[in-house]
Amino acid sequence: MSGAYSRKTRISNDISKLKNLPPIFASLAAGILSALPGFFDRAATVRQVGNGLISESASWGERLAALAFQIGGWGSADALRLGLGAMPWFLGFLVLFWGTSRLGGLPRKLGGGLVWLLCLGVSAMGILGVIFPASLPIKDPRLLAPLTLVEMLKRGRGRVFMNPSARPGVAPFGGGIIDRSLTERRASDLAGSPEKWRAEDRAKPFSAVLIAGRVFEAKPLIRHLLDSPDWYLARVDNQGLLFLRGQKPDRAATAVPDFDTQRERAVYLAQYALNLEMAGFKTPASSSMEEALNLGGKDYEVLFRAASLSASQSLWERARKQATAAAKARPGAYEADYLLALSLLQTRAFDKSFECTSELRRKYPDDPSVLLLHARAARALHDYSAETKTLDRLLQLAEDSDSPTARIHIFLAQSWAQRGFPEQAISHYRSALAEGLSTEEAREVRATIAIIENNRLRH
Numbered sequence: 001m002s003g004a005y006s007r008k009t010r011i012s013n014d015i016s017k018l019k020n021l022p023p024i025f026a027s028l029a030a031g032i033l034s035a036l037p038g039f040f041d042r043a044a045t046v047r048q049v050g051n052g053l054i055s056e057s058a059s060w061g062e063r064l065a066a067l068a069f070q071i072g073g074w075g076s077a078d079a080l081r082l083g084l085g086a087m088p089w090f091l092g093f094l095v096l097f098w099g100t101s102r103l104g105g106l107p108r109k110l111g112g113g114l115v116w117l118l119c120l121g122v123s124a125m126g127i128l129g130v131i132f133p134a135s136l137p138i139k140d141p142r143l144l145a146p147l148t149l150v151e152m153l154k155r156g157r158g159r160v161f162m163n164p165s166a167r168p169g170v171a172p173f174g175g176g177i178i179d180r181s182l183t184e185r186r187a188s189d190l191a192g193s194p195e196k197w198r199a200e201d202r203a204k205p206f207s208a209v210l211i212a213g214r215v216f217e218a219k220p221l222i223r224h225l226l227d228s229p230d231w232y233l234a235r236v237d238n239q240g241l242l243f244l245r246g247q248k249p250d251r252a253a254t255a256v257p258d259f260d261t262q263r264e265r266a267v268y269l270a271q272y273a274l275n276l277e278m279a280g281f282k283t284p285a286s287s288s289m290e291e292a293l294n295l296g297g298k299d300y301e302v303l304f305r306a307a308s309l310s311a312s313q314s315l316w317e318r319a320r321k322q323a324t325a326a327a328k329a330r331p332g333a334y335e336a337d338y339l340l341a342l343s344l345l346q347t348r349a350f351d352k353s354f355e356c357t358s359e360l361r362r363k364y365p366d367d368p369s370v371l372l373l374h375a376r377a378a379r380a381l382h383d384y385s386a387e388t389k390t391l392d393r394l395l396q397l398a399e400d401s402d403s404p405t406a407r408i409h410i411f412l413a414q415s416w417a418q419r420g421f422p423e424q425a426i427s428h429y430r431s432a433l434a435e436g437l438s439t440e441e442a443r444e445v446r447a448t449i450a451i452i453e454n455n456r457l458r459h
Contacts, residue, residue: 050168158207165213
């Protein structure tokens with residue numbers, strides 16, 4: 001009897017285990033399918049791997065992606081991203097299935113049915129996201145990283161300077177050419193100050209300068225090198241600008257390579273136009289963007305870059321229209337929303353700009369660019385209280401990351417002065433002086449402090 005009872009118990013336990021398998025498999029399938037659209041986004045993988053390999057502030061997910069890339073290449077990094085994206089849904093559904101299984105009677109049946117329907121809904125959304133993506137992923141590596149510029153640098157020797165955002169794009173393809181003695185903070189300082197860059201170059205000379213990624217962050221250095229007799233622009237393409245030491249004529253414009261699709265050519269031309277503009281080739285930049293719009297004028301990747309070019313040329317009404325179209329093409333996209341908010345501010349639609357920047361700040365509460373733009377919109381509306389609050393947060397972030405704060409102190413001083421608080425204004429002006437300003441800036445700040453103090457004495 002005891003043996004029969006034992007066998008019956010084992011069979012019952014086995015059946016219970018089998019009953020648990022469908023929810024587990026359903027949770028796993030929903031998790032994978034929900035993350036599947038992102039699996040095909042190689043651009044996201046390149047960013048994660050690059051940041052994981054080189055960035056001092058890389059997240060644990062980015063470091064895992066870099067490790068997966070080092071072990072098994074891009075396929076492993078893509079698979080890891082898929083797994084990390086699927087994990088929250090998988091665990092969430094497991095908890096829901098377990099929770100409903102603890103109920104009894106009708107609530108258990110209804111709850112379980114709802115979880116199954118939710119599982120099916122999430123899976124269907126994932127499948128639809130693959131079949132009908134909001135925007136086609138970019139697959140050609142020439143549109144994702146500065147491959148040609150890296151190959152040119154590999155053939156040479158010497159120290160290479162890169163702006164901070166160029167480094168993650170270079171790291172997976174040519175990590176050996178990255179000067180790791182320069183921290184991100186130091187590289188940012190040099191990219192924004194030709195004087196500091198020249199001092200570093202005299203102490204330990206550079207043989208090449210690669211500007212890629214967010215090219216605009218190195219605009220002062222680009223302008224300096226374009227005017228320097230001891231450097232020349234060796235190449236400009238869709239991914240960046242390459243300067244080499246020496247004296248040669250500027251024959252930097254490059255032929256557009258062949259692509260498999262019209263869309264890829266349009267994206268290349270849109271990327272190329274922005275870098276041509278930064279290199280001072282304004283007419284070719286406009287021509288390149290015009291061709292890109294003719295080929296892919298409804299594509300988000302083209303539209304937001306067109307808006308960016310219009311903004312750089314101070315064509316704000318055009319930028320506003322293009323940014324609006326880009327925001328419609330991909331709702332919630334950071335670049336389009338930011339450019340739209342900026343163009344609204346520049347076209348004096350202050351209420352709408354403040355509304356847009358408020359939403360951006362809600363979504364990206366610690367983004368310095370968003371905070372600064374929100375502060376500008378608040379000032380345009382004469383909402384100095386909101387401006388002060390936003391700038392206080394920006395100052396805190398800058399101090400936490402050991403970034404320069406002199407400009408933020410000046411903005412805060414102006415904001416407090418507008419609100420009628422001279423003590424706070426003077427305090428921030430003095431903090432800006434203590435950090436170090438140019439001779440002209442320091443003279444203006446001291447003159448402003450004197451005016452505030454004289455006005456205070458009169459009252």
